[in-house]
Amino acid sequence: MPDPKKLLLSWSSGKDSAWSLHRLRQQPEWNIAGLLTTLNEAFDRVAMHAVRRELVERQAQAAGLPLWSVPLPWPCSNAEYEIRMAGVCRRAVADGFTAIAFGDLFLRDIREYRERQLQGTGLEPVFPLWNLPTAELAREMIGAGLRARLTCVDPRVLSRDFAGRDFDAQLLDDLPATVDPCGENGEFHTFVYDGPMFRNAVDMAVGEVVERDGFVFADLKTPA
Secondary structure (H helix, E strand, O other), X not given: XXXXXXXXXXXXXXXXXXXXXXXXXXXXXXXXXXXXXXXXXXXXXXXXXXXXXXXXHHHHHHHOOOEEEEEEOOOOOHHHHHHHHHHHHHHHHHOOOOXXXXXXXXXXXXXXXXXXXXXXXXXXXXXXXXXXXXXXXXXXXXXXXXXXXXXXXXOOOOOHHHOOOEOOHHHHHHOOOOOOOOOOOOOEEEEEEEOOOOOXXXXXXXXXXXXXXXXXXXXXXXXX
């Protein structure tokens, strides 16, 4: 059997990237050797999820993997984003990586964008959750012990009361029929604090719920 290929996993702090890690670890062809996350330089938080750096660092420690954090300016143009990510790709290839995995589920335009950006870099794009039925996937995650909180909600499609709630079976039952069970259309974003991909739970507490830039955020923090 050939040696497993060294893989970097795009890490949003949410359930889809965490579940991708769990799935990839069950596939002997991959050696998951790092988590890649982008941070808003102005706020030192993960973009959209608005998760604090220290919580993402604790996730990486719980996963037993190094964290590659990429600072992005705020606001960040697409051109600047691509320049910084090209630098990450060069670093990854120099370090022996041959692939980057993404937790995308079914949005074809996003997948095609990632594939275009990796063309000619020497890195293979990998999509371990692609086209899995999201209703079944959500319940599979929860049934296997994944625990997460909703950190961001789009109030145009989902009540702000969902911000800060646990991603659990009751939440799935409460979601409007128009909302994807995994939030793949941007209806909500999550932070994973426990699950089979971690060696230990990540301690966190739900703080203030605020509305900013048209979205509702639950500010997660380390307990006092």
